[in-house]
């Protein structure tokens with residue numbers, strides 16, 4: 001969707017009232033106003049971007065890694081998990097690549113890409129049928145209650161209570177998390193952060209009120225050249241390692257795609 005199509009879904013981050021778009025800005029009836037950037041995204045942070053937001057260099061590296069095809073199997077599994085949903089929200093969307101791939105499979109669907117990084121939102125705003133917004137997933141999401149049919153969260157922070165609030169009653173939550181073998185060779189070789197072995201328990205704890213309905217593991221192995229290895233290092237929290245002399249390496253993808261529905265009683 002374009003930003004104007006997102007009107008009717010967006011909520012003011014300061015008072016929760018509906019946001020209306022006019023003259024290059026979004027404003028609520030109380031008078032809070034937020035500018036639409038010339039690159040087409042709407043910044044609803046209402047303050048400076050925090051320093052942990054992904055940088056332009058990280059976003060560019062991630063874009064090249066995704067374009068390499070190494071994560072195509074994950075995108076396909078995500079799209080399958082979203083079949084039947086026409087109004088999607090991706091949180092921590094980065095470049096909006098997974099959302100764009102899902103929308104490519106569903107001609108009638110549209111989506112909102114939310115990220116705390118303006119560099120990411122600039123890229124997501126270029127994805128067809130996507131409205132890009134800058135917001136913090138740890139604050140009330142700038143969306144009206146029950147406004148979307150699906151929430152997608154790929155390697156990004158999860159705010160279960162807010163996901164429930166913005167999901168329609170029959171809505172679906174799709175979460176992708178890495179398994180311990182994910183990118184294991186590159187992580188081992190360059191001393192990158194390990195994947196938390198308690199991730200599954202933490203996932204359950206953050207998603208109280210949701211019931212898991214499906215779980216699919218996606219694995220693949222490809223040979224990556226030195227440039228791609230450098231980008232894999234540079235796209236993540238270990239970006240400061242990206243100056244190392246990278247060498248060709250095995251690239252293992254090992255993730256789980258889980259689908260949840262909200263428990264009616266919760």
Ligand SMILES: C[S@@+](CC[C@H](N)C(=O)[O-])C[C@H]1O[C@@H](n2cnc3c(N)ncnc32)[C@H](O)[C@@H]1O
Nearest residue numbers: 054092093094115116117136137138154155156
């Ligand atoms: C590991 S990246 C994943 C990006 C994208 N989902 C993908 O897989 O290509 C995590 C993303 O979450 C975003 N992020 C981190 N903290 C956030 C927050 N508090 N609110 C919204 N987005 C956040 C980062 O800017 C980054 O784009």
Ligand SMILES: [Zn+2]
Nearest residue numbers: 012015028032
């Ligand atoms: Zn307001």
